[in-house]
Amino acid sequence: MTAVDLPAVPRVLIAEADPWSRDLLKQVLLNVRCDARLDVCADGQHAATLLGEKTYDLILADWELPGVDGLSLLRSVRQKRRSLPFILLSSRNDSASVREALPLAPTAYLTRPLNMESLTQRLQDLLLNEGESVYCEIPPLAPGMTLPAFLERRREVCDGAPLRVDVKAAVQHSLGPEGLDLKQLEDQVHSDPQITAVLIAAANSAGYHGTPVQTLPEALHKLVPGQSMNLILGLALKHNVVLGDPGLVAYAERHWQLSQDSADYARRLARMLELDHQRCYSACILHRLGDLALLRCLEDWRQGGGALDDQTIGESLDAFGAAYGSALRTRWRLPLELRQLIAGIYSLEGGVYSREALVVNLAVQMARLTEHEGLEELAGSKTARLLKVGLPELTRVRKT
Structure with a gap:
């Protein structure tokens, strides 16, 4: 997809099994194109159904999807649209897996933990013309909307608490010559309820098994360090994560x-x-x-x-x-x-x-x-x- 054929408002499909990785991908993408029409699903069969019903401008899919895996989705897409941008995500970084995927010409093959800067740059290249930025206005309240009705509607979909900690500074402070220092990171973020809740929830998601994780230190040690860092940095991309009033x-x-x-x-x-x-x-x-x-x-x-x-x-x-x-x-x-x-x-x-x-x-x-x-x-x-x-x-x- 080049600057000449970029759609006015791109439609994007994200297929990712883990709910917290799925949310992270969604936030990174919306940070690049807040106006994107976004479909999100958790399994390959649902993704295949959506691909049969709609025309997309970009696909991000996890190789390890349940049902129909991401590589099969890529193979199916390439049979119909050779040039459709398709970012394949995977925990497989061995040469055999790379050789298996490359003949299907993924636009990018990104291994976990994701490099957030690299992913953002890829999305910018695919979804923005050179020098372009997109601004999305906050929609006004519906006529007649009352505060109790507004809060009742938002209760089941709210994104959680605002951040107490400057996450970028916390991560930067915790990075050393040998990578992310988990004890330093814990010391930086342990007072933040939102970060604590998200990391504990992520460590108990479908991708992780065993004894339930109930504390921040347990969550940090159960998650891959890069995944912890990405989840924390991803929180800063969310709307109203810093209060202004x-x-x-x-x-x-x-x-x-x-x-x-x-x-x-x-x-x-x-x-x-x-x-x-x-x-x-x-x-x-x-x-x-x-x-x-x-x-x-x-x-x-x-x-x-x-x-x-x-x-x-x-x-x-x-x-x-x-x-x-x-x-x-x-x-x-x-x-x-x-x-x-x-x-x-x-x-x-x-x-x-x-x-x-x-x-x-x-x-x-x-x-x-x-x-x-x-x-x-x-x-x-x-x-x-x-x-x-x-x-x-x-x-x-x-x-x-």
């Missing part, structure tokens, strides 16, 4: 700080009681994910022309924050054990609860205390009594 930023700062304080207290309490401090930290750093995701959707509302003030923000958080968090944790398929631990933060009514659940519940109660409130009442609470933690222990946790 000062009022929303102020709310986000409070929720981030509450998450961080809770997580720090939970880790100290868990260590004191010889429990799994990493799980407790994860549950607390994630427990405000829904509220933060809601703030990001409120930024969309504001940019679409909706009115927004401090009272509206507070009422929206009260009405929708918990529901957004529950929807995200379910849709991203965070491990049930981690979701149950997060649920212990909000309620310990009925049932049998673990000592870790008591720890995270107590940690969040501690984080909610103002600097002028003492720990005496908290030390006498049911949670503290069940943990056999008194005022001296709570005082030591707060001062550590």
Whole structure:
């Protein structure tokens, strides 16, 4: 495809089995051409059906697709359109695989982990004329749209929380002569709920098997380092990942700080009681994910022309924050054990609860205390009594 025959609005097919890799490819492509008409599928048979129904200007397909694999798709495409741009993605970097694919003339053969800069450049070459850029205006709100109706619609499709960490700086700081230093990367991003949730979700996706991953260190070690880096950098490409409204930023700062304080207290309490401090930290750093995701959707509302003030923000958080968090944790398929631990933060009514659940519940109660409130009442609470933690222990946790 040359500059002469570039369509006004290109239609692109992405066929990728892993949901997080699929989302990453989508974000990279939309960052190049935000106006692209995009079809996304998770298996080769669906991709083959779409290819029979529509005419595409570019295809990105994973060789390892279930059903009809990407190489078979490429073979089928080449029988009909020899010049159609087709980027073949694969985890196979051996010479035999390359020799098998090259006779079918893929436009590019990219191996995982993907080089994001190389992929972006390829897409720019294929989808933009030289010197061209595409700007997409934010669509206005539909006439008569109310904020509750808008938030209800967005709950099941929202992209999660805004970023707390500058991901480009975090990755750059973690790159050394021998590649990505996972411990350095963990130190850079461990306070960010969005990054933590995405990496844990990705490490539990269909491409990874074994014991459920419930913490950021486990996720970083289960994912290929390059995949972790790409997922983190891909988050920066998403819409409204950095809040612009000062009022929303102020709310986000409070929720981030509450998450961080809770997580720090939970880790100290868990260590004191010889429990799994990493799980407790994860549950607390994630427990405000829904509220933060809601703030990001409120930024969309504001940019679409909706009115927004401090009272509206507070009422929206009260009405929708918990529901957004529950929807995200379910849709991203965070491990049930981690979701149950997060649920212990909000309620310990009925049932049998673990000592870790008591720890995270107590940690969040501690984080909610103002600097002028003492720990005496908290030390006498049911949670503290069940943990056999008194005022001296709570005082030591707060001062550590």
